[in-house]
Amino acid sequence: xxxxxxxxxxxxxxxxxxxxxxxxxxxxxxxxxxxxxxxxxxxxxxxxxxxxxxxxxxxxxxxxxxxxxxxxxxxxxxxxxxxxxxxxxxxxxxxxxxxxxxxxxxxxxxxxxxxxxxxxxxxxxxxxxxxxxxxxxxxxxxxxxxxxxxxxxxxxxxxxxxxxxxxxxxxxxxxxxxxxxxxxxxxxxxxxxxxxxxxxxxxxxxxxxxxxxxxxxxxxxxxxxxxxxxxxxxxxxxxxxxxxxxxxxxxxxxxxxxxxxxxxxxxxxxxxxxxxxxxxxxxxxxxxxxxxxxxxxxxxxxxxxxxxxxxxxxxxxxxxxxxxxxxxxxxxxxxxxxxxxxxxxxxxxxxxxxxxxxxxxxxxxxxxxxxxxxxxxxxxxxxxxxxxxxxxxxxxxxxxxxxxxxxxxxxxxxxxxxxxxxxxxxxxxxxxxxxxxxxxxxx
Ligand code: UT7
Numbered sequence: 001x002x003x004x005x006x007x008x009x010x011x012x013x014x015x016x017x018x019x020x021x022x023x024x025x026x027x028x029x030x031x032x033x034x035x036x037x038x039x040x041x042x043x044x045x046x047x048x049x050x051x052x053x054x055x056x057x058x059x060x061x062x063x064x065x066x067x068x069x070x071x072x073x074x075x076x077x078x079x080x081x082x083x084x085x086x087x088x089x090x091x092x093x094x095x096x097x098x099x100x101x102x103x104x105x106x107x108x109x110x111x112x113x114x115x116x117x118x119x120x121x122x123x124x125x126x127x128x129x130x131x132x133x134x135x136x137x138x139x140x141x142x143x144x145x146x147x148x149x150x151x152x153x154x155x156x157x158x159x160x161x162x163x164x165x166x167x168x169x170x171x172x173x174x175x176x177x178x179x180x181x182x183x184x185x186x187x188x189x190x191x192x193x194x195x196x197x198x199x200x201x202x203x204x205x206x207x208x209x210x211x212x213x214x215x216x217x218x219x220x221x222x223x224x225x226x227x228x229x230x231x232x233x234x235x236x237x238x239x240x241x242x243x244x245x246x247x248x249x250x251x252x253x254x255x256x257x258x259x260x261x262x263x264x265x266x267x268x269x270x271x272x273x274x275x276x277x278x279x280x281x282x283x284x285x286x287x288x289x290x291x292x293x294x295x296x297x298x299x300x301x302x303x304x305x306x307x308x309x310x311x312x313x314x315x316x317x318x319x320x321x322x323x324x325x326x327x328x329x330x331x332x333x334x335x336x337x338x339x340x341x342x343x344x345x346x347x348x349x350x351x352x353x354x355x356x357x358x359x360x361x362x363x364x365x366x367x368x369x370x371x372x373x374x375x376x377x378x379x380x381x382x383x384x385x386x387x388x389x390x391x392x393x394x395x396x397x398x399x400x401x402x403x404x405x406x407x408x409x410x411x412x413x414x415x416x417x418x419x420x421x422x423x424x425x426x427x428x429x430x431x432x433x434x435x436x437x438x439x440x441x442x443x
Contacts, residue, residue, distance in 0.1 A: 008180035009127035009138065010173030011329065012074070015067025016166035016299035016338030017060050018049040018286065018345030025159070032155045039159045044262025048162030048287030049345050050147035058088045059348055060165035060292075061098045061143035068139060068167035068299075069102070071335035077169065078135035079108040081126055083118030083142045083291040085219075085320070086149055087111055090201070098141065108135070115196060116258050116319025117186075118142060118291030120327055123170075124184040130172045141167040142291040149198060151218035160261075161219070162287030164345075166295030166338065178309060179332030183244035185237045189322045192229065195222045196320030221320075230264050233324035235271040238316040241326035249273045253311035254331070256301070258318060259283040259293045268316065280306055285341035290319065302336035309333040368414070368433045375409050389430035393423060400424070416440045 024047045025036035039045050051060070061082055069075060080099040087094045095109035108129075114121040119142040126138040143165035150157045173180060199205055200216035234257060242248065255274045257265040262283050269279045282297050289296055294315055301307040309331055316326040339345045369389055376382045382396055393403065403420035410418050416439035418432075426432050 006175040007131050007133075007172055008175040008177075009123070009130045009170040010177060011179040011181070011332055011334055012137075012169040012171045013068050013070070013072025013334060014166065014168050014295065014299040014302055014336035014338070015064045015069070015071055016164070016296045016303075016336070017063040017067065018164045018296075018339040019051045019055060019060065020345045020347045021050050021052055022344060023048055023050050023162075028159055032153070032158060034155045034159055042261070042263070043160060044281070044283050045160065045287045046284045048285075049164055051145050051163045051348075055145065055348055056088045056148075057082075057084050057086045057143045057145040057165070058094045058098050058101070060145065060163065061094065061141045061167070062101045063346055063348065064143065064165035064167040064292075064295075064299075065098060065102050065139055065141050067337040068141075068169050071337050072169035072171075073335075074137065074169060075103070077104060077107060077137040077139045079126070079129060079138045080104055081110060081112055081122050081138060081140045083112040083114065083122040083140070084144055085113070085115045085118070085290050086145045087113075094143075095141075099139075102139075104139070112291075114291070114319060114323045114325075115321060116260060116288070116290045116293060117317040117321070117323040117325045118319070119294045120184060120315060120317050120325035121186060121323070122291075123181050123327060124186055124325070126170050127181050127184070130170065136172045138170045139167060140170060140295075141165060142293070142295045144290045144292045146219070146288075146290055149219040151215060151220075154218065154220075156223055157219055157221055160288045162289050164286055164289040164292045164296050166292050166299045168295055168298070177332075178330045179334060180329065182328035183241065184325060184327040185240035185244065186325045187233070187237060187323070189229075189233075192225075192322045193320075195226050195229070195322065196220075227261070227264065229322055230260055230318040231267045231271070233322065234258070234264070234268045234316045234318045234326070237318075237324045237326040238268065238272055238314055241316070241328055242314065245328040247312060247314075247328060251312050252314045253278060254301070254307060254313045255279045256294060256297050256313055256315045258316065259286070259297060260288050260318065264318075274314075282341040293317075296338070299336045299338035300341055302331070302334060303338045304340060307331050365430075365433055365437065368436065369429065371413065372410075372429060372433060375406070375413060379405065379409060387429070389428075389433070391429050392427040393429075394427060410436060414440055
């Protein structure tokens with residue numbers, strides 16, 4: 001008898017979001033002692049996206065999460081996990097508010113703090129919840145507004161770090177199926193916690209009481225030392241993950257390294273024996289987006305065809321802590337909606353950001369109901385007082401030909417194709433609006 005396969009977390013949809021403000025190397029070189037040549041030569045970065053003042057990590061996370069849910073074709077999950085270095089506030093976690101704004105009210109929600117390794121730590125955490133039976137579906141988001149913590153005058157960090165968010169929906173499935181997240185190799189070295197840090201603001205050097213130097217509230221990195229650790233740890237972790245998945249390097253069709261520095265990715269790939277044409281990158285266009293880096297590259301790669309079903313994919317990350325992690329996945333046939341690399345990102349308008357999605361959705365639905373009511377009164381001479389969201393087409397005494405007419409008007413007025421049979425089946429006006437809304441939903 002064949003042994004039952006282990007329950008695994010399986011990729012069901014991906015979404016990515018970049019803020020619309022594109023910052024080129026030339027723009028930075030206008031006020032920092034740096035140059036396009038230095039930044040490209042040392043890191044491979046040509047431009048990055050930064051949020052406008054007032055836009056937060058949570059704002060980016062909501063948009064990425066929305067897109068991932070849509071790509072997965074689901075509107076509910078059991079848990080929301082946000083991996084971030086730049087939470088909206090120190091307390092509470094960012095995830096509960098993101099969940100609320102996504103309309104996922106009441107679900108488990110927490111943050112993972114593992115800096116640039118956060119997404120793979122988040123994968124391990126979400127997979128654990130699913131394997132233990134505590135969740136059937138998890139929305140995992142890697143989101144960063146790094147531009148809010150870097151010292152704009154520090155050329156060693158300001159040219160590297162950037163903003164963005166990307167999310168995956170994970171569902172309970174079978175360890176043998178495409179999309180199943182493989183064993184995760186996770187590690188840390190706290191003896192080097194000061195190589196990447198924000199010295200002040202936490203409980204060790206708190207922001208109230210004794211005044212601290214302003215620089216201590218900014219992100220700091222000892223780059224050259226970090227570089228050496230990054231190459232060694234990412235290579236080691238990738239080897240462990242491959243071994244635990246019973247894969248060898250030759251099995252790897254696509255290597256998706258954390259986008260810390262193009263030269264780190266190349267050095268790790270070379271150590272592992274992975275050819276450059278199998279290494280995915282977007283650092284030239286998005287810089288280092290920390291916890292968002294790997295999911296953003298996955299979402300963009302899946303959306304533009306660089307990742308295709310059946311390919312064996314190796315993920316590896318390294319970050320502050322120090323922390324490192326790696327895992328494997330055979331790419332599934334899955335949808336992904338993301339802002340493409342090298343193009344303007346998403347315009348996150350103020351109204352869109354501050355109004356919870358549930359409220360927006362409620363407002364949109366009432367406007368749609370008013371429009372439908374107008375159609376019913378003018379076209380079918382119905383009494384407006386008798387029409388409310390719970391009314392059914394039968395109660396309103398619309399016959400089968402009326403439904404054909406109604407379907408045509410709905411298509412004309414709302415731009416949504418709904419058949420008369422579907423109207424007859426759905427019956428209730430509120431449910432019909434839901435149907436129309438789903439057909440007209442924008443990514
Ligand atoms: O994502 C989490 C993990 N992060 C990483 O893995 C990042 C790892 N580190 C790195 O990628 C590299 O260390 C950096 C790209 C950050 C820096 O490269 P580096 O070769 O280690 O530069 P460095 O700090 O040793 O500086 C070399 C020189 C220095 O000038 P002097 O002292 O030789 O005159 C710096 O002041 O380059 C200078 N420098 C710059 N020059 C122009 C540093 N930053 C810049 C800059 N533009 N932006």
